[in-house]
Each structure stands twice: as C-alpha cells, then as structure tokens.
Amino acid sequence: MKIGILGAGAMGCNVGGHLKLGGAEVWLIDKNQEHMKKIADKGLLWIGTDGYVYPPIQMDGAVTDPKECGTCEVVIVLTKCQYLRIALDESAALFDKDTIVLTFQNGLGAEDILLEKFSPERVGYGVAYCGGQLIEAGKTVMSRSKDKNLIFRCVKGGENPTVKKLEQYFEKSGFPVCYTEETDQYLWTKLCVNCMANLPLALMHLPGYYAYVDEDGDVLTDMVAKEAMEVAHALGYAVCWEDIAQVKQKAIDTKYVTLNSCSYDVKNKCSTEVEFLNGAIVKMGKKVGVPTPVNETLVRMMRCVERTYAYQF
Ligand SMILES: NC(=O)C1=CN([C@@H]2O[C@H](COP(=O)(O)OP(=O)(O)OC[C@H]3O[C@@H](n4cnc5c(N)ncnc54)[C@H](OP(=O)(O)O)[C@@H]3O)[C@@H](O)[C@H]2O)C=CC1
Numbered sequence: 544m545k546i547g548i549l550g551a552g553a554m555g556c557n558v559g560g561h562l563k564l565g566g567a568e569v570w571l572i573d574k575n576q577e578h579m580k581k582i583a584d585k586g587l588l589w590i591g592t593d594g595y596v597y598p599p600i601q602m603d604g605a606v607t608d609p610k611e612c613g614t615c616e617v618v619i620v621l622t623k624c625q626y627l628r629i630a631l632d633e634s635a636a637l638f639d640k641d642t643i644v645l646t647f648q649n650g651l652g653a654e655d656i657l658l659e660k661f662s663p664e665r666v667g668y669g670v671a672y673c674g675g676q677l678i679e680a681g682k683t684v685m686s687r688s689k690d691k692n693l694i695f696r697c698v699k700g701g702e703n704p705t706v707k708k709l710e711q712y713f714e715k716s717g718f719p720v721c722y723t724e725e726t727d728q729y730l731w732t733k734l735c736v737n738c739m740a741n742l743p744l745a746l747m748h749l750p751g752y753y754a755y756v757d758e759d760g761d762v763l764t765d766m767v768a769k770e771a772m773e774v775a776h777a778l779g780y781a782v783c784w785e786d787i788a789q790v791k792q793k794a795i796d797t798k799y800v801t802l803n804s805c806s807y808d809v810k811n812k813c814s815t816e817v818e819f820l821n822g823a824i825v826k827m828g829k830k831v832g833v834p835t836p837v838n839e840t841l842v843r844m845m846r847c848v849e850r851t852y853a854y855q856f
C-alpha cells in the first residue's frame with residue numbers, strides 16, 4: 544500500500560516511520576527542503592524519549608514536490624491545521640478519485656476542511672495520543688505509548704479494507720492504534736487537554752511542569768480546561784475531569800519539560816493552531832450558550848502575539 548504523509552514534521556515522521564517499519568510503502572511530503580533532503584540521503588533518524596538512537600529508517604521517498612510522489616492509496620495529513628487548506632491545494636498530485644484521506648491533527652476543524660474537498664466515504668479523522676519533536680533536519684524525537692497511539696474512525700462509520708490494512712501496519716511496528724466509532728469522545732478529551740496545555744504554556748513561555756507546580760499557573764490551566772469541558776458536556780461528550788487532571792499530575796510527577804507543539808510555534812515566531820484549539824472552544828461555546836471568558840482571553844492574547852512578533856522584547 545502506498546501512503547503519503549503530507550506534512551512530515553514531528554508527528555508526520557512518527558506516524559510515517561511506524562508505517563514504514565510495519566511494511567507499507569511510505570512517502571514523506573514536506574515543505575522543509577533540508578529536512579526532506581537529509582531523510583532522502585541518510586534515512587529518517589529517530590531518537591527515543593530515553594535518548595536511544597534508532598537505526599535510520601529508509602523511506603520510499605522524502606520530497607518537497609508532491610508530483611515526485613504521485614498518487615497514493617492513503618494520504619495522512621499532519622501539517623499544522625492552519626496550513627491544511629493550502630497544503631491540500633498544493634498537493635493535488637497525491638490524490639486520485641479513490642484516495643483515502645486521514646487527519647490526526649490536534650483540535651477541531653481539520654476534518655471539516657477535508658470534507659470541503661473530499662467525499663465523506665474517503666475521509667477519516669482521529670486523535671494522536673503520542674508525540675514528537677523535530678530537533679534538526681532529518682532527526683525527530685519519537686514518543687509512543689503501549690496502546691492507542693492513534694484513535695480514529697471514518698466519517699461514514701464502519702471499517703473499510705484499506706483502513707484495516709493500515710491498522711495492521713501500525714500493529715506490526717509496535718504502534719497499536721484503535722479504530723472506534725467513539726472517536727469523538729477521545730477527541731474532545733484531548734482537545735480539553737490541549738486547551739489546558741498548548742496556548743497557556745506557550746503564552747507563559749513555560750514547560751508544563753513549571754506552569755503546573757506554580758499556584759497561579761495551576762489555577763489558570765484548570766480554569767481553561769474546565770471551560771472547555773463545560774462546552775464538551777453541553778455538546779453531549781462525556782469528558783471526565785479525572786482524565787484531564789491525570790495528564791497534569793503525570794506532567795508534575797515526571798517533571799515534564801518537553802515543549803508542546805504550540806510552544807514550538809511561538810518559540811519560532813510562527814502562527815499557531817489557536818483557532819482550532821481554544822478558538823474552537825470559544826466558537827462552540829457561543830453556539831451552545833456556554834460562556835468561555837478565560838479561553839477567549841487566551842485566544843485574543845495569542846492572536847495579538849502572533850501579529851506582533853517583530854515588536855516583542
Ligand atoms: N508534536 C506533537 O507532539 C503533537 C502534534 N500533534 C498535532 O500534529 C499536527 C502536526 O504537528 P507537528 O508535527 O508538531 O508540526 P510540525 O510543525 O513539526 O510539522 C508540520 C510540517 O508540515 C510542514 N508543512 C507546512 N505546510 C506545508 C505544505 N503546504 N505542504 C507540505 N508540508 C507543509 C511544515 O513545514 P515547515 O515547518 O517548513 O512549514 C512542517 O515540517 C498538528 O495538528 C499538531 O497539533 C498532535 C499530537 C502531538
């Protein structure tokens with residue numbers, strides 16, 4: 544099976560690397576020329592969270608021009624959400640009329656962007672319970688869990704043979720995933736966690752551990768997550784506070800200092816996924832009549848920060 548990973552940064556290299564180890568034909572397609580050239584020349588270098596250096600993974604292709612890859616049976620999109628529309632527009636060469644398109648991007652809204660372009664039979668979406676960091680061109684930190692690294696479903700429901708095969712590649716490489724019609728439940732839990740962690744920590748310029756052990760950082764991040772959870776409940780998703788609190792507690796217990804994807808964006812003075820994370824909570828809160836003043840404050844701060852990088856001290 545030929546699989547294209549559109550947006551092969553931290554997460555794209557994690558997902559693509561595992562599919563390759565599981566036996567699929569995997570092409571990475573990414574804007575970052577140096578990153579693609581390094582992988583094409585030397586293979587993808589993975590570092591484990593414990594510092595272990597894996598043998599380089601030889602991909603079937605690592606290209607900047609989608610035409611060099613050509614059509615794929617499955618395309619997995621893993622750009623940041625704000626670049627998804629443009630990435631799809633620039634990558635028509637990857638798709639034929641049957642290509643299945645999957646997103647594991649954080650937040651709310653990527654699936655709707657896919658549905659603007661592809662019929663529901665061809666679209667799947669889900670959530671990533673694993674992580675990664677791009678440390679230099681060709682080299683990423685890969686982190687995975689023992690179970691449920693990706694939780695996903697097809698928009699139309701039911702499993703199709705292509706998706707089944709995909710699950711087998713993941714399983715074979717020691718990266719178990721879970722196909723479930725309950726995906727939205729997990730997606731909303733992860734969204735609440737991302738709302739708690741991504742914008743607040745990026746705005747405070749703090750790794751999780753230091754924000755959570757500070758009394759005001761602790762209260763602030765709880766307030767953000769509780770508002771997001773209220774919105775989830777109003778929409779009928781049974782998000783549990785214990786699941787969110789557990790993520791924070793684990794970050795404290797393990798002295799977790801890895802930056803989240805949004806913090807990397809702010810560090811690099813780039814745009815963030817604000818509209819797909821806390822921005823989506825504010826929007827959905829308005830729809831269901833749940834006030835979200837704390838999230839709205841963070842969203843306005845982040846929009847301002849993104850527009851004013853050039854003037855910041
Ligand atoms: N990192 C993590 O631990 C986790 C991330 N996620 C989610 O996964 C998604 C990806 O995040 P992450 O991997 O961290 O992001 P990265 O920024 O590391 O990777 C995204 C890649 O997409 C590339 N890209 C941007 N525009 C295009 C385009 N038009 N065509 C091709 N490639 C393009 C970027 O290139 P360039 O940099 O040159 O613009 C970059 O290399 C996000 O939705 C994130 O929220 C989910 C769980 C954990």
Ligand SMILES: CC(C)(CO)C(=O)C(=O)O
Binds near residue numbers: 649802804
């Ligand atoms: C770090 C993690 C896994 C949770 O906040 C994440 O989803 C991100 O970096 O965006």
